[in-house]
Amino acid sequence: MRPVVKGPAPQPEYKPYGDALDDLAAQLGLFCSYCEQPITHAPEIEHVQPKSLEAGLEFSWENFLLGCKSCNTVKGNTPVDVTLVGFPDMDNTFRGLDFHSDGKISIKMGLEEDQTELMSATVRLIKLHRHPSEPAAQDRPTRRDKRAELRRDVWEVATYVLGRYQADGTIADLIAEHLAPAKGFFSVWMTVFADHPEMLNRFIDAFPGTARDCFNEDGQSQARPGGRL
Numbered sequence: 001m002r003p004v005v006k007g008p009a010p011q012p013e014y015k016p017y018g019d020a021l022d023d024l025a026a027q028l029g030l031f032c033s034y035c036e037q038p039i040t041h042a043p044e045i046e047h048v049q050p051k052s053l054e055a056g057l058e059f060s061w062e063n064f065l066l067g068c069k070s071c072n073t074v075k076g077n078t079p080v081d082v083t084l085v086g087f088p089d090m091d092n093t094f095r096g097l098d099f100h101s102d103g104k105i106s107i108k109m110g111l112e113e114d115q116t117e118l119m120s121a122t123v124r125l126i127k128l129h130r131h132p133s134e135p136a137a138q139d140r141p142t143r144r145d146k147r148a149e150l151r152r153d154v155w156e157v158a159t160y161v162l163g164r165y166q167a168d169g170t171i172a173d174l175i176a177e178h179l180a181p182a183k184g185f186f187s188v189w190m191t192v193f194a195d196h197p198e199m200l201n202r203f204i205d206a207f208p209g210t211a212r213d214c215f216n217e218d219g220q221s222q223a224r225p226g227g228r229l
């Protein structure tokens with residue numbers, strides 16, 4: 001999950017909250033803050049604290065992220081205690097998850113116990129673990145939830161393009177500045193190109209609003225200053 005910086009609120013409140021869409025898109029790019037898919041139509045304001053439960057936060061920049069239909073629907077009105085859940089604007093959520101070639105997501109091994117709990121809560125809240133191969137029905141995507149399939153498809157594209165890049169370094173710009181942002185799924189690109197620091201840094205720069213301080217100069221993730229992981 002791409003760690004992001006929203007920056008200070010561009011205006012004191014957004015009433016109606018939908019007025020914040022353009023400012024959020026400018027700051028973060030049109031990607032779902034949770035599953036990382038590009039939002040090609042109908043972006044939705046994601047209220048971290050459900051607007052139905054926390055009326056005071058309905059119009060507040062601090063409570064906004066960008067959500068796709070699937071993540072927004074899954075999360076719904078679930079009450080959120082932000083002290084118990086990892087969030088991409090507070091933590092280095094990239095550091096907490098592993099992405100796999102079949103489209104699965106898992107909690108990264110070797111985290112501290114409280115960090116594992118934070119990321120587990122994030123995955124549960126958004127149901128990011130859903131995958132067609134899961135044995136239990138509740139762990140499989142609904143018909144409209146294509147997040148795992150999209151992740152797997154982008155993994156395949158990224159793997160193919162990695163091979164091309166290794167043969168021809170001149171396509172770096174094409175990949176980092178055009179293809180990856182068009183396809184979305186920042187974490188997939190960062191994982192597939194993990195052995196190529198020069199590309200990692202390009203991806204970090206190419207996806208708007210990525211939290212630069214979550215990565216070192218080689219593009220490797222590091223603890224977020226002020227974050228919990």
Ligand SMILES: [Zn+2]
Binds near residue numbers: 033037068069
């Ligand atoms: Zn999403």
